[in-house]
Amino acid sequence: MVDLSLKNFYYYKKMDRNKFISYYFGLALALLTCSEEKVRPPNTGAVPLSPANVSIRNLPGSAIIHYTVSDDYTSYILAEYETKKGTIRTTKSSRYNDSLKVEGFAEAGIYDVTLYAVGEGEKRSEGVKIQVAIGEPPYRSVLKSIQLKATFGGVLLHVENPDTAALRIVLLTKESGNQKLVETFYVKSQETTLSSRGFESVKREFGVFVRDRFNNLSDTIYNKITPLFExxxxxxxxxxxxxxxxxxxxxxxxxxxxxxxxxxxxxxxxxxxxxxxxxxxxxxxxxxxxxxxxxxxxxxxxxxxxxxxxxxxxxxxxxxxxxxxxxxxxxxxxxxxxxxxxxxxxxxxxxxxxxxxxxxxxxxxxxxxxxxxxxxxxxxxxxxxxxxxxxxxxxxxxxxxxxxxx
Structure with missing residues (x-):
């Protein structure tokens, strides 16, 4: 117990000023150290408890999963899921978050997702199996919005991307019966008009497809266009x-x-x-x-x-x-x-x-x-x-x- 009596106060008053300050600084630190503090238990390698209170928000091509971390032995939350036949993805989220996003699905549909809490030594909890209802992925819906039109020296592409997905629009043309890559455009804005130029004013077939960052590819649409002369x-x-x-x-x-x-x-x-x-x-x-x-x-x-x-x-x-x-x-x-x-x-x-x-x-x-x-x-x-x-x-x-x- 620290003695803060008047006698001791006068004793310390006679001390060198620097020693006086050092003493009370140390005293304050000791009092703070003695205060009750909630700390995370030592990581003993125990198997963590499964995530709880799971809820789902379905989105186009993805879903956000909310959860509650059940104990202090959890290091992170892991989701395992299949985005298309034979392709398994995992998503990790810190124990300090309350949600994670599963994404990269090739088609709209119902998909199984398993959630784990992972602790020391990569020990996993018992899995929590859920299902997500994925909406049409943006790389598919954006393709349906694309309009190909003739312009001076080339072709215009009008693109609508309401989900602001990171996509690549790939433009093709046919030359001597073979497909040829013309240009690849990176888009993320909600709406944009792209152009590719340098063509003679002769009717030719253009094609376009969409690729997302998970390497999902859409079908290819074609249109015969005659670029305007310039x-x-x-x-x-x-x-x-x-x-x-x-x-x-x-x-x-x-x-x-x-x-x-x-x-x-x-x-x-x-x-x-x-x-x-x-x-x-x-x-x-x-x-x-x-x-x-x-x-x-x-x-x-x-x-x-x-x-x-x-x-x-x-x-x-x-x-x-x-x-x-x-x-x-x-x-x-x-x-x-x-x-x-x-x-x-x-x-x-x-x-x-x-x-x-x-x-x-x-x-x-x-x-x-x-x-x-x-x-x-x-x-x-x-x-x-x-x-x-x-x-x-x-x-x-x-x-x-x-x-x-x-």
Missing amino acids: QQLDKNKFKELNLDGDFNTPNNSSRSRLSNLWDGITGNGNADDLFATIMGHGFPQFFSFDLGIKANLSRFKYFPRSEKCCAYKNSPRFFEIWGSNVASGDWSHWTKLVDCEMDKPSGSPDGEYSSEDVAYVERGIDYEFPVGTPPFRYLRFKTLEVWASGNIAIYELTFFGSESVD
Whole structure:
């Protein structure tokens, strides 16, 4: 028992100050140590009790199982289940969680799942057998939503993915009677439109199937499509304009100049190979250039910065493309052709990027001009807003269409 009498207090008052502080610090620590503390029993290798109070929430392609850990000898909860004939999966969850997810099922249906509590030495409790009613897996339902349509130079794929499952959309085509892989797209957003270009305006058969991260494969759907005619405009004919109101002052001692937008470099991490304006001008800001010909425009491809540090920083997010046949800074001579928005497929917060986001910017972003857009020679790129910066930076702009004959 600790004596806290007045006599002892005066005794310690005469002690050296540091010793006095050390004494009472040690005293407080001793009192705390003596307090009752609930600790986990020593792990003796006992077989843990089975999980209790099991409940199930069924989902498309998966199920969430809730449970209660029955004793302190449990290290984790283990679920064993068959996702398709001959394929056994296991899912583990810490004893500090109250649920786990079973997933990877190939088809909708009733599946058996066995839950175990696992302790020291991987000793398992008696299994708790349950059944889950799995809904249609997303890789199957998403395939049903896919629409294949002709576009300039290729095909569009409209995809609906309401469960935001991580999937791969695989596009195929037939050449000389053989299947050929065209492109694989990674998707996780609820709804997206994908495109694949570079085809002649000749009818061909395209196919598409869906694969999930558990290597489940859907059937393949086919459609015969004739891509709309277009050709890439010759960038050697492009020229910079300096019209009234244009802002194209480079950010990097003239190396990040406007002409970098048509040098063929779509992203290499080198700031000298992109176009970037100096900071502080504000928005909106715009620049103009000459295509060298009067063109019927079908679409353009926008290559923002693709480095993770900057892709969603000073890349134009909301912008407009204007056309004119008069090289004048007077806006009365200009016609707005299209409103554009740079997307972030994952929808993740600032500073976070998914694989889908990175692939989206590296591939380049396509924007189509409305059907019936009249021919123009001069274009103006007007930035309304960037993601998070005071200037703009773009690697490349590529335009498609055909030369006007009028």
